[in-house]
Amino acid sequence: MKIALTDIGTPKRIRKDLGDLSKLASSIKTKGLINPITVAKLDGKWVLLAGLRRMKAAQSAGLDTIECNIMDFDREIEVDENMHRKDFSRAELRTAVALLWDDEEKKAQERRQLARQREQIGGADSAPPIGREKTRNAVARRIGGISGDTVEKIKAINDSNDPQVQKRADTKSIDSAYKLLKAKQQQKQTPAAASPSKPSTDKADIIVDKTGTQVPAGILEQWRRAEGFAAEVRRMSDLKCLVDDALAEQDPIFVEITNTTVARMIDCYNDLKRVLPYAVCYTCAGHKPQRCTVCKGRGWLSEFLWHSIVPATLRELREARSK
Numbered sequence: 001m002k003i004a005l006t007d008i009g010t011p012k013r014i015r016k017d018l019g020d021l022s023k024l025a026s027s028i029k030t031k032g033l034i035n036p037i038t039v040a041k042l043d044g045k046w047v048l049l050a051g052l053r054r055m056k057a058a059q060s061a062g063l064d065t066i067e068c069n070i071m072d073f074d075r076e077i078e079v080d081e082n083m084h085r086k087d088f089s090r091a092e093l094r095t096a097v098a099l100l101w102d103d104e105e106k107k108a109q110e111r112r113q114l115a116r117q118r119e120q121i122g123g124a125d126s127a128p129p130i131g132r133e134k135t136r137n138a139v140a141r142r143i144g145g146i147s148g149d150t151v152e153k154i155k156a157i158n159d160s161n162d163p164q165v166q167k168r169a170d171t172k173s174i175d176s177a178y179k180l181l182k183a184k185q186q187q188k189q190t191p192a193a194a195s196p197s198k199p200s201t202d203k204a205d206i207i208v209d210k211t212g213t214q215v216p217a218g219i220l221e222q223w224r225r226a227e228g229f230a231a232e233v234r235r236m237s238d239l240k241c242l243v244d245d246a247l248a249e250q251d252p253i254f255v256e257i258t259n260t261t262v263a264r265m266i267d268c269y270n271d272l273k274r275v276l277p278y279a280v281c282y283t284c285a286g287h288k289p290q291r292c293t294v295c296k297g298r299g300w301l302s303e304f305l306w307h308s309i310v311p312a313t314l315r316e317l318r319e320a321r322s323k
Ligand SMILES: [Zn+2]
Pocket: 281, 282, 283, 284, 285, 286, 289, 292, 293, 294, 295, 296, 297, 299, 300
């Protein structure tokens, strides 16, 4: 199926370094596109699941439309049988899960907000229970052909931001990648008893922040300690999911709990995430941060602060420099 290039949006998470596109563009010009890109429809708009390089190259080759494989969420789109039967790659599946999960969470949040408003108007008793399926099951249903359990595993693999785990998911299997992830998490929880803390001049101690900037030795120890807090933050998130699911399933022991609690837990989770280091401070660069009013003496910023106080141009500059 051919779709206009201008109609296809690219989700943020699949953007990456595209390299030189001229060869691919000229091949498309002479031979056409050999391998269609993969798209899906979400909220009435086409989104790219795989093939950003091919898409950009087609654009620069002057094409207006591009041949697409359709991953049919919600079984709404009329495509011919052959397309339905295409086996999607695990990388495409991972993108699909990420997109749909965000979509479902957004919807759930809206529902919660509505419920909260109702509670405020009529008192807690008047709030009707909100029947909804678990996010993972909703996502599985929309993709089709996979279980909620698999969706949950893919979600964990996506969230890990671990290239090794993700590569294994794309090349081997979701289960094998998930096993690797669990093994790695367990290793983290029992912090290297075998190798006691080495001096920070060690080569293995070079740590870069999420923008690719090296974390200076002076703040490394504290950085690591803060990163260790991630496990606690995850517990908060797990607890939120547990309560959320219990409400969704109308578990009788949770009758005194309302959606307000879940909303508060989400707020709390977001607050706690601000303990986690994201980027070395753009003002003091992590050197002598004691007097820095931006990072308040830590030498780094949380993801929230990084995105809320650092001007976009500065952020882009730093991300580009570290590439
Ligand atoms: Zn600072």
